[in-house]
Amino acid sequence: MTVWEIAKRANVSIATVSRVINGVGNVDPSLARRVRRVVAEVGYYPNTHARALVSGRSRTLGLVLDIINPFFSEILQTFTELGFDHDYRILLSPLTRDSRSLMAAVRQMSERRVDGLAVMSSANEDVFIEAFTGRNIPCVAVDIDHPGGLLKTIRIDYEHGIRQAVQHLAALGHARVAFIGGSANLKSAASQKIAFQKCMMEIGLSISPQLLVEGDHSIESGTAGITAMAALPERPSAVVCSHDETAIGVIRRGFELGIQIPGELSVVGFHDIRMGQYLVPPLTTVQIPQIEIAKAAFGALLDFVSAQPRKSSSSSSTITTNLVLRCSTASGPDRTTNNP
Amino acid sequence: MTVWEIAKRANVSIATVSRVINGVGNVDPSLARRVRRVVAEVGYYPNTHARALVSGRSRTLGLVLDIINPFFSEILQTFTELGFDHDYRILLSPLTRDSRSLMAAVRQMSERRVDGLAVMSSANEDVFIEAFTGRNIPCVAVDIDHPGGLLKTIRIDYEHGIRQAVQHLAALGHARVAFIGGSANLKSAASQKIAFQKCMMEIGLSISPQLLVEGDHSIESGTAGITAMAALPERPSAVVCSHDETAIGVIRRGFELGIQIPGELSVVGFHDIRMGQYLVPPLTTVQIPQIEIAKAAFGALLDFVSAQPRKSSSSSSTITTNLVLRCSTASGPDRTTNNP
DNA sequence: CTGTTAGCGCGTTCAG
DNA sequence: CTGAACGCGCTAACAG
Numbered sequence: 039m040t041v042w043e044i045a046k047r048a049n050v051s052i053a054t055v056s057r058v059i060n061g062v063g064n065v066d067p068s069l070a071r072r073v074r075r076v077v078a079e080v081g082y083y084p085n086t087h088a089r090a091l092v093s094g095r096s097r098t099l100g101l102v103l104d105i106i107n108p109f110f111s112e113i114l115q116t117f118t119e120l121g122f123d124h125d126y127r128i129l130l131s132p133l134t135r136d137s138r139s140l141m142a143a144v145r146q147m148s149e150r151r152v153d154g155l156a157v158m159s160s161a162n163e164d165v166f167i168e169a170f171t172g173r174n175i176p177c178v179a180v181d182i183d184h185p186g187g188l189l190k191t192i193r194i195d196y197e198h199g200i201r202q203a204v205q206h207l208a209a210l211g212h213a214r215v216a217f218i219g220g221s222a223n224l225k226s227a228a229s230q231k232i233a234f235q236k237c238m239m240e241i242g243l244s245i246s247p248q249l250l251v252e253g254d255h256s257i258e259s260g261t262a263g264i265t266a267m268a269a270l271p272e273r274p275s276a277v278v279c280s281h282d283e284t285a286i287g288v289i290r291r292g293f294e295l296g297i298q299i300p301g302e303l304s305v306v307g308f309h310d311i312r313m314g315q316y317l318v319p320p321l322t323t324v325q326i327p328q329i330e331i332a333k334a335a336f337g338a339l340l341d342f343v344s345a346q347p348r349k350s351s352s353s354s355s356t357i358t359t360n361l362v363l364r365c366s367t368a369s370g371p372d373r374t375t376n377n378p
Numbered sequence: 379m380t381v382w383e384i385a386k387r388a389n390v391s392i393a394t395v396s397r398v399i400n401g402v403g404n405v406d407p408s409l410a411r412r413v414r415r416v417v418a419e420v421g422y423y424p425n426t427h428a429r430a431l432v433s434g435r436s437r438t439l440g441l442v443l444d445i446i447n448p449f450f451s452e453i454l455q456t457f458t459e460l461g462f463d464h465d466y467r468i469l470l471s472p473l474t475r476d477s478r479s480l481m482a483a484v485r486q487m488s489e490r491r492v493d494g495l496a497v498m499s500s501a502n503e504d505v506f507i508e509a510f511t512g513r514n515i516p517c518v519a520v521d522i523d524h525p526g527g528l529l530k531t532i533r534i535d536y537e538h539g540i541r542q543a544v545q546h547l548a549a550l551g552h553a554r555v556a557f558i559g560g561s562a563n564l565k566s567a568a569s570q571k572i573a574f575q576k577c578m579m580e581i582g583l584s585i586s587p588q589l590l591v592e593g594d595h596s597i598e599s600g601t602a603g604i605t606a607m608a609a610l611p612e613r614p615s616a617v618v619c620s621h622d623e624t625a626i627g628v629i630r631r632g633f634e635l636g637i638q639i640p641g642e643l644s645v646v647g648f649h650d651i652r653m654g655q656y657l658v659p660p661l662t663t664v665q666i667p668q669i670e671i672a673k674a675a676f677g678a679l680l681d682f683v684s685a686q687p688r689k690s691s692s693s694s695s696t697i698t699t700n701l702v703l704r705c706s707t708a709s710g711p712d713r714t715t716n717n718p
Numbered sequence: 719c720t721g722t723t724a725g726c727g728c729g730t731t732c733a734g
Numbered sequence: 735c736t737g738a739a740c741g742c743g744c745t746a747a748c749a750g
Contacts, residue, residue, distance in 0.1 A: 040743055051721045056745060064719060081513075086489040087430040088743035091726045096427065105455040108448065108652065115445040118472045122482070127490060130468050132458045142462070149426040150467060173421075257656075286656050293658050312448065313653035316597075316626050318633050380727055391737045396729060404735060428727035431742045 039082050048076045059084060086127075090151065099339055100147045102131040102166075103158035108311045109282075109328070113158055116332035124340065126153075133159055144169045154178070154339035158331070176342035178335045181226050185353040190338040192331060192355055196226060199324040199359030200233035201240075203278045203306045206322075206361055208241050212304060212370035216249035216274035218263040218284050227255070230280050230308070249274050253284055260287020264303075268295050275303065275370045282307035282314050285321055289366065300368035310362055319365035330357050379422050388416045399424060426467075430491065439679055440487045442471040442506075443498035448651045449622075449668070453498055456672035464680065466493075473499055484509045494518070494679035498671070516682035518675045521566050525693040530678040532671055532695055536566060539664040539699035540573035541580075543618045543646045546662075546701055548581050552644060552710035556589035556614035558603040558624050567595070570620050570648070589614050593624055600627020604643075608635055615643065615710045622647035622654050625661055629706065640708035650702055659705035670697050 041052040048055065050069055057063045058073045065073075076082075090096040101117055103110045114130075121128045129150055131143045144166065147155060155170050157163055157179040167177050171188040178190045185191040207215050217234045220227025231250075238245050248270055253259025260279060264287070267274055279285040285307035292299050299305060299319060307314060310325035334355050381392040388395065390409055397403045398413045405413075416422075430436040441457055443450045454470075461468045469490055471483045484506065487495060495510050497503055497519040507517050511528040518530045525531040547555050557574045560567025571590075578585050588610055593599025600619060604627070607614055619625040625647035632639050639645055639659060647654060650665035674695050 041745095042743080052744080053721060053723095053746085054719090057720090060745080062745095066719065069720085083485055083488045085431070085491060085743050087427040087436065087491065088726085089745075090427040091425070091431055091728090091743080092745045094726080105458060106451060108451070111446060111448070111451055114470075115472065118445060118470050122472055122474075122479070122486070125486070127486060128470050130454075130458050130470050132455065132462055134462075139462070145423055146462070146465070146467060148423045151425060151427065290656070290658065313656060316630070316653060316657065318630065318658045381729095382727080392728080393730080393737055394735090397736090400729080402729090406735065409736085425727050428742090429729075431727080431744090432729050434742075 039080055041084075044073065044076050044080070044082055047080070048072045094151075095153050095343070096151045097125060098127045098129050098150060098152050099336075100129045100131060100150070100152040100155040101158070102133055102143060102147075102155070104133045105130070108313065109309050109326075110158055111312070112328035113332045113335075116329050117156065117336055120332065120336040124336075133163075140166055148173060148175075153343050156335045156339060158335070176339060178338045180331065180335075183225070188342070190342075190353050190355075192334050192338070192357060194226070194326055194331075194357045195359060196229040197233035197236070199308065199326070199361075200230055200278070201237045202359060202361040203308070203324050204234065204237040204241065204243075206363075206367065207276045207278065207304060207306065207370070208243065210276075210304065210367060210369045212276040213243055214246070214249065214272065214274045214276070215243065216251070216263075216267055216277040217245075218251050218253045218259060218277060218279050218288070220253060220255045220280040222252055227280055234278065246272075249277075253280070255281035255284060257283045257287035257290070260284035260289075261291040262287075264288045264291045264295070264297075268297065273303075276305070276367070277303065278306045278308070280308050282309045282311045282321060282323055285314075285323065285366070286317065289317060289319075289321070300366050304367035304370065306367060310360075314362075315364065317366075322364045322367045323362050325360040325362045327357060327360060379420055381424070384413065384416050384420070384422055387420070388413045434491075435493050435683070436491045437465060438467045438469050438490060438492050439676075440469045440471060440490070440492040440495040441498070442473055442483060442487075442495070444473045445470070448653065449649050449666075450498055451652070452668035453672045453675075456669045457496065457676055460672065460676040464676075473503075480506055488513060488515075493683050496675045496679060498675070516679060518678045520671065523565070528682070530682075530693055530695075532674050532678070532697060534566070534666055534671075534697045535699060536569040537573035537576070539648060539666070540570055540618070541577045542699060542701040543648070543664050544574065544577040544581065544583075546703075546707065547616045547618065547644060547646065547710070548583065550616075550644065550707060550709045552616035553583055554586075554589065554612065554614045554616070555583065556591070556603075556607055556617040557585075558591050558593045558599060558617060558619050558628070560593060560595045560620040562592055567620055574618065586612075589617075593620070595621035595624060597623050597627035597630070600624035600629075601631040602627075604628045604631045604635070604637075608637065613643075616646070616707070617643065618646045618648070620648050622649045622651045622661060622663055625654075625663070625706070626657065629657060629659075629661070640706050644707035644710065646707060650700075654702075655704065657706075662704045662707045663702050665700040665702045667697060667700060 041055045044055045045052045057065050058070045118128050154176045170177050176188045180192045182191040219231045251263050285305050288305050307321045307323035310323045314321035381395045384395045385392045397405050398410045458468050494516045510517050516528045520532045522531040559571045591603045625645050647661045647663035650663045654661035
């Protein structure tokens with residue numbers, strides 16, 4: 039079924055068919071109606087590939103992310119829905135670590151002539167992104183340091199998030215607050231750690247070195263961290279984790295060690311992954327709003343693509359965290375009244 | 379950058395370029411090398427849209443699923459990776475319930491001329507699928523009743539799964555076993571319920587009507603179910619849930635009610651969603667292997683697409699469940715020794 | 719306002 | 735074994 043077929047059945051030329059389908063130019067209403075009727079009757083849909091070929095734009099956006107990471111599932115959902123609403127198709131690519139398949143991903147996306155690309159990775163795939171901006175494909179990514187002409191970055195305000203956690207804990211009367219962070223060579227993790235030190239200092243709380251441990255955002259680093267701390271002469275009364283999964287590890291091992299949570303130990307997570315609310319106890323955490331991220335990413339890409347680049351849009355936008363109060367924190371030893 | 383450009387730089391015709399890129403026909407090795415060198419130098423990638431236009435096939439597979447549903451995330455991952463490996467792009471569509479956007483999904487997929495479509499839904503979207511098979515687009519779906527020429531179905535052996543759960547519980551010495559099922563108008567849920575009744579009977583266990591409740595696979599139906607049962611004069615000593623989320627509800631409410639799990643109540647889930655292992659206690663559950671589903675779906679689509687339809691491939695394949703033993707079940711009142 | 723025409727980039731005949 | 739020519743379905747200039 040092609041424009042030709044439609045044109046024949048409606049007794050018009052293919053140009054007219056094209057015009058009514060795309061709503062451009064002026065077409066006699068009666069002709070237009072005739073065309074529309076035929077289109078509906080035969081269930082005709084224009085061939086996107088032909089369109090892309092002639093127009094040079096594919097109305098397709100690439101999305102590369104760590105699909106299995108639960109943190110990203112809402113981003114994926116929102117991004118896909120936004121695409122759906124704006125008549126953009128989403129091309130999905132799994133995030134692979136080895137460079138061979140990374141190049142394959144570049145190839146696949148390039149062949150498809152995606153109009154834009156969003157990279158949602160916990161690691162920063164600078165080279166990957168350059169391969170696209172170098173090919174004139176606009177990109178959006180999270181926490182990239184040097185946004186340029188074709189690269190927009192979405193910054194997450196880690197410091198604000200950490201401050202929310204620390205202040206919450208301090209307000210509950212916790213002084214011995216521990217921090218289990220992410221890998222030091224992850225910029226985001228480094229920001230979190232620095233922010234933690236800064237915020238503790240602001241409040242006038244000291245950090246004993248044993249309570250500042252480096253993990254890798256995993257469950258295991260949570261279990262390892264809490265195991266080590268439990269052996270300390272002076273245990274912490276609260277711990278903020280750089281990632282919810284780490285917090286899960288803490289809660290789990292805490293349970294095995296017979297540590298009451300939140301009675302003896304308050305724990306705060308980071309990210310607000312979906313399963314946090316299902317934990318026992320439900321996890322208090324600093325939320326990074328995924329929906330906001332997805333919206334920001336999509337919006338940025340749309341800005342790039344749209345004919346009229348709004349001057350207003352800067353090269354970066356920042357996402358603010360929210361503290362989600364659930365049940366894994368309680369008042370600490372240095373304060374008797376609970377005042378959340 | 380086009381074939382023309384490559385042809386010019388390599389001093390050959392576009393036909394030759396096309397031949398070496400696609401590896402068809404016989405090309406003089408020295409010419410081939412020259413072409414390949416130029417291709418690599420300029421970083422040329424053929425335009426998929428032009429290819430799709432002339433070949434009639436897009437090397438794109440559609441995947442429509444409930445993205446946010448944690449059960450599907452591994453399917454999504456595996457399916458995407460398989461596509462990646464076989465040089466198929468995956469076009470993602472969110473699953474929407476209202477018919478207007480359903481038609482939009484049909485339109486988007488049709489315009490893209492996907493070579494095949496996988497529908498992973500908890501509800502059966504028969505109409506949706508017919509819109510595609512009617513357009514000569516092969517489909518795979520889960521638990522569809524009437525597979526036909528262009529529709530292959532992936533069956534899940536619910537009965538086997540329920541039997542695994544019931545037998546496990548019976549072996550542990552549970553006689554008062556409850557069942558919290560899914561909505562009756564979901565065929566899969568109906569199968570589970572019937573299987574439960576059958577398996578209990580096989581073993582010689584009776585089911586008191588209060589212990590057979592209909593839910594909707596949600597957390598809430600778990601909390602509601604266990605709340606009602608807790609008020610009974612004779613509480614069940616074990617409960618099998620039609621979905622892990624329901625089990626989560628049971629565990630949570632059980633915790634609030636002071637019911638020891640698994641001490642006083644054993645809980646078995648269904649599906650094996652990722653967060654089940656993070657629960658306290660980690661959830662014993664009947665696993666529906668997502669990876670198998672993804673592989674089966676992808677394989678079926680590949681069968682349809684491949685030039686040589688292997689006669690061997692039938693119109694349905696069935697997935698077998700696995701019992702995953704974790705910590706939410708323990709020996710029951712009618713048996714003192716634990717014999718898993 | 720409408721129809722005719724020329725490509726978009728590529729695969730694939732068909733002659734050489 | 736190679737190159738020239740045609741057409742995939744469509745949009746956008748151009749002419750009527």
